[in-house]
């Protein structure tokens with residue numbers, strides 16, 4: 544009796560482990576494809592930036608990153624952050640982490656980095672795979688960025704321009720007054 548109990552216990556354990564492994568693999572594949580999607584989107588934005596810069600070159604104009612490329616750059620920031628988060632999750636799935644010194648991927652349990660030999664913080668077992676939540680879809684992030692960009696940057700740019708105008712006006716008047724004073728003195 545005991546033998547069969549053990550056997551079925553072992554069988555269900557094996558089944559659970561296999562299921563867990565399959566879940567991990569499925570999640571890993573999903574993450575890989577999401578990361579590739581994001582990388583593709585970043586490449587497209589690079590191309591948009593390049594086009595904008597080249598068009599400026601043709602017109603022999605300069606390009607101001609802060610005002611003219613902020614939208615593109617913010618989108619890349621958002622995608623890059625998303626990729627970073629997904630890579631972190633991938634490492635957790637594979638029981639890996641980054642060396643605190645050289646940044647190599649090393650086994651989670653390693654006390655010393657096999658690459659650079661530096662000692663690693665001891666990691667207490669954490670529930671790594673409870674995070675089945677799908678990362679925020681890039682679309683949402685980008686939409687958010689777009690909203691922020693349009694409201695914030697326009698305001699910022701206007702403020703900046705106003706400040707510059709004020710400064711220039713002040714400088715102008717000051718020099719003039721100084722000049723007048725000099726003239727009077729002479």
Ligand SMILES: [Zn+2]
Pocket residue numbers: 642643644645646647656657658659660661
């Ligand atoms: Zn290292």
